[in-house]
Amino acid sequence: MKLLVTGGAGFIGSHFARRMLGADDIEQVTVLDALTYAGDRGNLGQAFLDPRLELVIGDICDAALVDDLMVQHTAVVHFAAESHVDRSFTTAGRFITTNVIGTQTVADAAMRHGIEKFVHVSTDEVYGPLLDGAATEDHPLRPTVPYAASKAAGDLVALSYWHTYGAPVCVTRSSNNYGPCQHPEKIIPLFVTKLLRGEQVTLHGEGRHLRNWLHVEDNCAGVELVLRAGKPGEVYNVGGGTDLSSKELTGKLLTICGTDWGRVTHVPDRLSNDLRYAMDWSKLAALGYRPVHDFQTGLEETVDWYRRNPDRWAPLSRSLLPALPCPRGTLDTTREPQHV
Template sequence: MARKKILVTGGAGFIGGNFVQYMVNKYPAYDIYNLDLLTYAGDLTKHRNIESRDNYFFIKADIADPDTMIPLFDKERFDYVVHFAAESHVDRSITDPGVFVRTNVLGTQVLLEASKRIGLSKFIHVSTDEVYGELDFDPNTFFTEDTPLQPNSPYSASKASSDLLVRAYYETYGLPMNITRCSNNYGPYQFPEKLIPLTISRLLTNEKVPIYGDGKNIRDWLHVSDHCSAIDLILHEGGNGEIYNVGGYNELSNLEIVKMIMAILGKSEGFIEFVPDRLGHDKRYAINPAKLAELGWKPAYTFENGIGQTILWYLENKQWWEGILNGEYEHYFSKQYVSLKNG
């Protein structure tokens, strides 16, 4: 029987990279193709432990280039695509929206067209709860799969647009698909512009931690390993054409997160510095993942266990994130938080 071929786009990024490792290790009978352009957040060092495996392959390519994608799909005849590749940082989308439209919208359309040509078995489109907009602080309100799309940032607008393209290829052409919309992820190998690794890395270097506004914005937090197991289940068991929300059952404010990390690391709350709020900063995201639970999924990590494991990982892997901070990201950070005073 022919081996299944799974193309993972964005497999050098944070969530995609964790998913590549998860699949290579769990399914030795599947061939896992990691496709990534290796932009600023792409990092292949995380895959040193699997790069010699017989079922792992890497392709450097741009998903928005049809002259590359169409021949690649025609040649390899992938069975499944799990599409993570995206520009994902909200702050960067406010600074340069055009890059997000090209990668997240055009890139998704190119992949869909290539998938349609070869009769793909399933296209998994990994999206975000940010496409739903924001919730108020009422703890009884949640996003469901039927919540209308009301994106508030260029990033979330580009993801909502790509979601609609995936749906259109299913409705118009019959391309088998699932869309997943996850809450905020955290865990190993997360790029240090995101809240949790930013806080950890700043505290470990005795620098101030910037918090937008009053820090009361609430997010639902999902360990990246739990996200990987959810996508695995949806890939194999998800109903054709269905959308699934993936949430971690962990609602916390940004300020609560930062204070929790400070307590674990034994750092003073004097390292907190409030900075001017982000433009269009959504108040609260919260997911109801009941539909996914009906497939048999539930998160394995509590936030307390997950954040402890994550902090330990960053302590044990300083070389990885210090190399990033000494490079391009350092220039970006100084631009993004111009009001920050270290001390």
């Protein structure tokens, strides 16, 4: 298999790219990443020692570049996306461009070049809040924030290429991921890095917001299973993590970091902060999916990674400002794509 991984220098995408390089049937892994603030060559680490890996720096909205790359591959897994909810409140247009038009660009190239499998990676947030029960894959999409709306639109665009053209598209929707190498704008690395620096952390509202926490490697295992065995035209929920309120999660992080609730400041809830997400993942389980990471162990290992690697996250933390608008990154779109 010759595999194109968009967004493969980001958090989840880099874990997936490294995972696939461990498979005997993988001839090539090409990572296409714009290296915005959320992408980092360092996430791929020792994978660069493998001659089968190539990093191409470029934008998924660059149709010519995507077309040139697609023709060299047999499958594509599409992680590339703007992904932080808070940023979507003030830069919604950027989310629509990347998550919708970018997805269409990738899907169009995959369709025209006869790609054997196109996996579009999405999120449980497209289902919106559920006060009870769990969303199956055919649950209505009811996103409440620009980020989730852009992902839902991207899902529908990708699936339309199956219904219209017969392109072999599958969609995965996972719950909240955690693990090493995640950008410190997300809650777990944000809290950990602040606590390691001796700073306060802020808890929204009463801390009752419930999320399912899934180790990034378990999500990658689910995505690989869909890549290999998923039925074209189908959606697969990737769940099976641990349900925790934000207050419960904070308590665990305080304990692991060796501190107490005196380091927590309560602040008013943010805009449109959905109370609860929940998914039914029995469809993927029927294909053989089983998450294997114990949450407590995985969380302790994640905290330990941040403790041991301040050089990876400290420079990124400097860019986290109270004001939400943030430069997209240092990508110079006037340059030719770089192959690294």
